[in-house]
Amino acid sequence: MKPSNSHRPSIRRRAPRGTDLWRALVDPDQNPSARTRVFSDLLLAYPGRLTIIYFIMLVVIATVLLTLPVSSRSPGSTDPLTAFYTAVSALSTCGIPIVNSTEHWSVFGQCVILVSVQLGGLGVMTFASLIMLATARHLRASQRLRTANELGASALGETRDVLAVVFATTFIIEGITFAALFPGLFSINRGDWGQTAWEALFYAVSAYNNTGFTPDAAGLHVNNPAVGLPILLSAFCGTLGFPVLLNLARACRRRIPPRRWQLHTKLTLVTTFALVLCSLLWYVAVEWNNPRLYADADLGVKLQAALSAAVMPRSAGFDLSWVPELSDPTRVFMSMLMFIGGGSSSTAGGIRVTTLAVLVLTCRAALTGHGDVTAFRRRLPMRVVMMAVSVTLIFALLTFAASLALMFVTGKPLSDVLFEACSALSLGGYSVGVANAQEPATLVILALLMIAGRIGPTSVVYAISRPHATEAMRYPEESIIVG
Structure with missing residues (x-):
């Protein structure tokens, strides 16, 4: 006679601990699949904490490398505050410079900046993907499958597949951009293959x-269409996020x-193109006849x-001369x-275009008397609306x-400091001269803003605690008067 289910001992899967990761890596007798599972569970259990640890470690390493005499063209080492600010600016993919990159940094220093930019962008997209997977663990089965599909994984446990998608998307687009830039730069450099x-x-x-860092002093080459157009397209792809790029690639294939694209892709594309169109119309209407810009152009x-x-001001700060x-x-x-x-899940910063879309849709629902926030015949979960309001x-x-x-x-006046604060926090990369190497307090404030903008409030929330599937207790509902 088989025992009934009521007499079976309940088995609860505990959260992985740090010792589990160490045991999974050093124990030679452990099954490789078990080691992979423990490592995957650890990543999904504490993605927010790993994001912060990863970023802090990279900042320390990059700062130390940039302070070395070999990183500077001039004799001696770089000021520690300048090195720290540059490291944060590169790793956060913001790119606000306080020294001339070509004149101050040596080839070794520029290599440190370039590697920092790459690791910063990859790290952000990777941990953002892990946070999405960790969030999906507390959703319904249908929502889990939808989230896994957006991230390129057939199952939520396939963390390795998600990381492979992130890396593949990054290196493929960067490789295409490299190939597109080479002919134009080859003509500019008069046949110098190495340069x-x-x-x-x-x-x-x-x-x-x-990122606004450039290898040619002030980024003057971007004014050349053969160089500027590939940079423009690559930066635009970077602002979309790899889930959108992956969905578009699958849709084309x-x-x-x-009409059958994922809701996240639809909202991202519609909002992005609306912002680009509004920006284009604004620039043409307001700055077209600005005598200080292109008077004789x-x-x-x-x-x-x-x-x-x-396109550029939302995240990529190339060519600061006209700002x-x-x-x-x-x-x-x-x-x-x-x-x-x-x-979202892109190299760009800010509250993100999907957050803006959710806020607009929420306002529409409130003003029209609807209880649900909908878009393209889909209803948005309340947790998404709450997260959008909180982030904003x-x-x-x-x-x-x-x-x-x-x-x-x-x-300085409000317009200047507001511009610089938004550029640092949202990783825009543009500057109107507020960032000054002679004012340490200013550099510290802007560096802290870049760190906060790169890590993001979502990572901080997941570093403090993990969300629970259901509320243990719900209080009675009572309305208040707002507005």
Whole structure:
């Protein structure tokens, strides 16, 4: 007679601990699949903490390397604060420079910056994917499968497959960008193969990771269409996020019509193109006849500048020369664009375009008297709406506090400090001169903003605690008056 289910001992799977990871790596008698499972469980159990540890370790290593005399072209070592700020700016993929990259840093120093940019971009996308998988563990089965499909994994335990998708997407796009940049840079460098290869590699990595660091002093080559257009397209792909790129690739391969694309892809593309169109119209209407910019330029140069200004400011800070010449209204408008940023699980920063879309859809539902937030005949979960509101509020408070602090320290007007704060927190990479190597307090404030913007509030939440599937107790409901 078989025992009934009620008499069977209950087996609860405990969360992995740090000793489990050590045992999985050093125990030779353990099954390889078991080691992989323990390592995967550890990554999904504490992705937020691993994000913070990963970023801090890289900042320390990059700072030490940049302070070495071999990293600088001038005799002696670089100031520790300058090295720290540059390391944070590179690893956060923000790219606000305080020294001329070509004149100050040696080839070794530029290599440290380039590797930091690559590791920063890969780390952010990787841990963002792990956080999505960790979140999906607490969802229904249908939602789990949908999340796994978005991340390129057939099962939620396939962490290795997710990481492979992230790395493959990154290196394929960077390789295509490198190949597209090589002919134009080869012509500019007058047949210098070594210099061309180095600049093409640097631009390819910086463009996809939406970082403003450039190998040619001020990024002047981006004004050349043969160089600027590949950089523009690569930076645009970087702002979409690899889940969107993966979904689009699958849709093209399987000939899936747009109406059957994933909701995340639809919202990202619609919001992104709407922001680009609004930016283009704003630049044409407000800055078209700005005498300090392109007073004697022809129509083609103006259109290229307008397109670059419509795409780049949300995350990629290439070519800083024209930013100080903008009018104050355009600086405030660009601050808003940088605050929004790019797509989720991308190299861009900001509150993300899908967060903006959720906020707009929530306002529409509230004003039309609907209880559900819907888009493209799909209902958004309440946890998504709550996360969108929380992220926006946190970013707004950080921007406000940092702007006040910068005004006290520098004495500059609100439009300048707001622009710089949004650029640092949202990893825009542009600057109007607030970041100054002669003002240590300013560098510390901006570095902290870049760290906060790169790690993000979601990682901090998952570092403190993991969400639970259900509430242990629900209190009675009572309405209040708002608005």
